[in-house]
Amino acid sequence: MEFQRTVLVTGGCGFIGSAALLDWVPRHPGIRFVNLDALTYAGNPLSLSEIEKARNYAFIRRDLRDPRAIRQAIADHRPDWVFHFAAESHVDRSIAGPGDFIQTNIVGTYHLLEACREFWSNPEGKLFHHVSTDEVFGSLGDEGKFTEQTPYDPHSPYSASKAASDHLVRAYGDTYGLPFKLTNCSNNYGPRQFPEKLVPLMILNALEGKPLPVYGQGLNVRDWLYVDDHVDAIWQVAERGRFGETYCVGGNCEMRNIDVVREICRAVEDLADLPDRESMITYVKDRPGHDWRYAIATDKIESELGWKPRETFRSGIRKTVQWYLDHPDWVDSVRSGEYRRWIESHYGHRGVPA
Numbered sequence: 001m002e003f004q005r006t007v008l009v010t011g012g013c014g015f016i017g018s019a020a021l022l023d024w025v026p027r028h029p030g031i032r033f034v035n036l037d038a039l040t041y042a043g044n045p046l047s048l049s050e051i052e053k054a055r056n057y058a059f060i061r062r063d064l065r066d067p068r069a070i071r072q073a074i075a076d077h078r079p080d081w082v083f084h085f086a087a088e089s090h091v092d093r094s095i096a097g098p099g100d101f102i103q104t105n106i107v108g109t110y111h112l113l114e115a116c117r118e119f120w121s122n123p124e125g126k127l128f129h130h131v132s133t134d135e136v137f138g139s140l141g142d143e144g145k146f147t148e149q150t151p152y153d154p155h156s157p158y159s160a161s162k163a164a165s166d167h168l169v170r171a172y173g174d175t176y177g178l179p180f181k182l183t184n185c186s187n188n189y190g191p192r193q194f195p196e197k198l199v200p201l202m203i204l205n206a207l208e209g210k211p212l213p214v215y216g217q218g219l220n221v222r223d224w225l226y227v228d229d230h231v232d233a234i235w236q237v238a239e240r241g242r243f244g245e246t247y248c249v250g251g252n253c254e255m256r257n258i259d260v261v262r263e264i265c266r267a268v269e270d271l272a273d274l275p276d277r278e279s280m281i282t283y284v285k286d287r288p289g290h291d292w293r294y295a296i297a298t299d300k301i302e303s304e305l306g307w308k309p310r311e312t313f314r315s316g317i318r319k320t321v322q323w324y325l326d327h328p329d330w331v332d333s334v335r336s337g338e339y340r341r342w343i344e345s346h347y348g349h350r351g352v353p354a
């Protein structure tokens, strides 16, 4: 059967990319999905075991930092749509070492854009959807929300690298006519998130009775969105959003970090039948340059596309805790390095299945 379209997803083995593929591959059997991922520490092919044999799914191990490999991948697979998820995504890692963030998020995005520019001489039917973060807008005080008009003011090497990639995507639209759409989204949580980010780290530590390290006084505020709601927003923007436009995506769910952690404690106590977890909260040294508050206005995507988040934090966090309880193998593999060996035996060093 001829596929109606080929969709390239970069970073499909990561947290949000895997949620997207697990939803989209079975939902759109007439579309061929190609997942391009370098399998860094954050990319776990086990996250995609449910779809790895689907006839409309293929995996290619390629690194965005390698321009020849990216050009060849675009030449071979001729995607109509590209969803660019792949990135180095953790703020604390970017503080410890910004180099990979510059190389993957900025230079890697440039390589992907160049390859699309070369192979998309006719933009008809083409789409470059750039997945970005609200952290590019900087930090809010106690009032107000980010909108599509908020000027960029990134503070961490991570957010600065994402801001640069957003600018490049828009510049390719303005200069070369690249048919792009861009989404800036708030903090995601849900299944399959690498346990270095706040939510999965706290869930696993709470399950294992380890300290729950809260930065500073835990009063910084983030807006939280369940990952499946984000995936839904991205698809709706891709299908019905306007080209050359940006859409802010958020959960309308602002919470102080300490309240997030307390809610996680309650869910863990309840679902794992464990005694008091809150006493494990430990206040630790604050993150340097820690953004105070993020909040995002979703009026544009709601009024233009009718998108709204479905999950509340309470319902979403319970699903998330339950997922980690049900998937000890995934957790063990990520932690033990076993999956790194598995990657090498399945995909070899150059990404070719053994």
Ligand code: NAD
Binding pocket: 010, 011, 012, 013, 014, 015, 016, 017, 036, 037, 038, 039, 040, 041, 042, 043, 044, 062, 063, 064, 065, 084, 085, 086, 087, 088, 089, 090, 104, 108, 131, 132, 133, 134, 162, 184, 185, 186, 187, 188, 189, 194
């Ligand atoms: P993640 O760190 O879980 O996954 C990143 C994926 O990209 C991994 O599979 C990794 O192997 C791959 N990757 C990294 N470097 C690569 C390279 N050089 N070449 C090819 N693949 C590479 O990230 P995530 O949380 O799923 O985030 C996905 C996207 O969404 C990112 O662009 C991020 O900036 C954005 N975003 C994330 C959040 C969030 O809360 N997690 C919120 C808003 C936006």
Ligand code: TYD
Binding pocket: 090, 091, 092, 187, 196, 197, 198, 199, 201, 213, 214, 215, 216, 218, 220, 221, 222, 257, 287
């Ligand atoms: P994180 O999940 O790293 O996302 P981001 O920095 O992109 O918002 O952190 C979310 C919030 O939680 C942020 O304010 C930092 C804080 N935090 C902690 O208090 N303790 C931790 O161990 C981590 C990882 C984060």
